[in-house]
Amino acid sequence: MKSKLTNTGSSRVLFLFLSVSILVSCGTFSGDIEPTLDELVMPEGFQVSIYSSEVPNARSMTRSPSGVLFVGTRQAGKVYAVLDEDGDFQADRVITIAEGLEMPNGVAFRDGDLYVAEVSRILRYDDIEDHLENPPDPVVITDDYPTEEHHGWKYIDFGPDGKLYVPVGAPCNICESEDEIFATITRINPDGTGREIVARGVRNTVGFTWHPETGNLWFTDNNRDWMGDDLPPCELNRLTEQGQHFGYPYLHGNEVWDPEFGEKGKSMDTDFTTPAQLLGPHVAPLGVTFYTGSMFPAEYQNQIFIAEHGSWNRSEKIGYRVTLVRLENRQPVSYEPFIEGWLREDGSVWGRPVALLQLEDGSMLISDDRSGTIYRLTYNSNQ
Template sequence: MIRIAGLAGLALLLATSAFAQDQPLLTGKAAFGDWNADRPGVRRLIKPDDLQKPYLTESASNGAGLGDRPESAKPVLPPGFTAELIASGIANPRVVRVAPNGDLFVADSDANQIRVYRLAKDSAKPAEDGIFAGDLNQPYGIAFYPPGDKPQWIYVANNDSVVRFAYRDGDLKASGEAETIVSNIPSGGHWTRDIAFSPDGKTLYLSVGSGSNVAEGIEKEPDGGLDAWAKSMPLGTAWGEEDGRADVLAFEPDGKNGRILATGLRNCSGMTVQPATGALWCVVNERDGLGDNVPFEYATTVKDGAFYGWPWYYIGANEDPRHKGARPDLAGSVTVPDVLMQAHSAPLNIAFYDGGNFPAEYKGDAFVALHGSWNRGVRTGYKVVRLKFSDGKPTGEYQDFITGFVLSDDAVWGRPVGVAVAKDGALIVTEDANGTIWRITHVDGPS
């Protein structure tokens, strides 16, 4: 990789910073674009008041056709950044997490296995790679325990369970069988179970997505009546086929003393802990069928005891017309998410940047992988965006960081899923359309 020194390096750094600041901030309807307008540096700020009424447009079924990656195709990045291919041809690379020693652990969900890559120094070339564990059930979330430099276990979230493997620094293959920590998780539906540990290692967080779009089959009232249910269960807990779903759960590290931490999160498909504050964050895929721009997707802190709306409300006290009048008691109790993103973008994972390779202004911001729309007339998503933070708090603004995955109105070659910060400060990105993993670096290193 070429390193630019002296005045040339300073010029590149200033150009990168100016590039971001020169872009106009898109707000309101102007922020509801599509892939044709996406490019690194495009800035958006979406607020709850920008919500349109449901059904202003018809609900589209517009899934992306998957095309082969052209030989020269690479992620499109801001000036000063470069993308290198780590691996390709993987069945279904999803979540990627970085071990304390720098190894990359990747959930290959369709292959029911966890892959591991050890990169050569300052390179995207794997020096070693292998299958850490197999015979899993749609693995997705990965977490190291205890948090810190010397984990003793690797936890993996399957579709229907959480298991763990004994681990010692540098292991490329599990030394023993999986130990089940949490069983009897509702399976199917939204199957992407993510996991994370609190900074003190005392709490295991587990996200369980809904079984349906908007609880279409849920009974009007639970057994025993609504009043009794509301008094005995956490705020906004669903019942029937959605019992135990659309929640973030909390356990002790051994899987005991499970409880519901937060409710109404339709599909919290990616979780992480913010280094600056210790707060748990998740990115959520909201519901379909209400039109091109309704409702917004979001990233949010997960507050203990909070209810985020699903299935009765969205983005505050906006009632879903398909459940009109069903839960008036909840209208004033819906927590509004922290960062709103364009509807149907399909956020799948989030990582805070705490590395040393990117320019200083990236420190403390977060990256979110947007898998891309299927329920929108013209495509959106299919990119990685940067959430802006100031003093540890989200500004609400997000910015296109990686684009270039869409081939045409009808086809894409890449669908971003996983994001993680490598030990050397590079950003690692997985996409599951062509099964590739990428290493993103700033050419001249940090400012």
């Protein structure tokens, strides 16, 4: 799928240069970093352990009802199955079930089948748990998404309506496109049909979830670069009505009008939906989840945890942590660090949180594509 763009700084040469710069400066490729858990700081009673340290470039996660953890990647081009065969909440084996894919970041599980998102295709691996050692050829349920790699990697998940939600990032840092599919969140039927746009003006979301009581879609969004260290803020958004427009490329955050497209946005007959919660500038929020388990103290029930991947072009790094957005009456009232330490005081980075996934005992998994680690967050009041 091709498109005409009104674009600043989004040529393929610049994109490739920036991509290499990100990988070099932040060490996205895993395998050369040893996790040092004693550097992590979190509230009293919480503890982080290693669930698996053998999942290179670990990104999005999904889990089957029987307990098989599936993990996507971005640079590695692989999808893994991570097995805890003895039920001790520590992985025993990691199996590569697919490789040579194009940025297979997103994974989702439904009715025995594994769904994997490439840049332009959604694949389905049927009856995957019975074929982990010898996976079947995937079924291509759709190959009709754009081929642009800039923000082309995808997070996917099935919503309460049974549909698969698939975002399409902006193919640039800041631009307009004549093709309405860009900078949106879409949804499709499990067989790939019936695509429709549910949210617009979304630059790049790599994590979303649904409120456990209202069913509203909440998602993180990575705002534009090159407006300085402190502008614009990243966002946590809430979709309450299909078709809402969240501002990109015109309005960032609550009141930061874009220097190139803001004036046009002001003249448009569009009600932009502003963020439910402003996040730090360039923190790169990815995974987001509501905590619904029973292990953590009651104050964390239905509260929002966010994995912040961390800045790549800020003069002083920020992010590289898990944060907490507290809600009262279902409205955000605070935003605070929850786990820090992957970013050291000297500016070096040994971990980059990506995704969050709650286990049946109420503990939480955290993937890290920098060190190729999946952590397990637990709570014990006697610690």
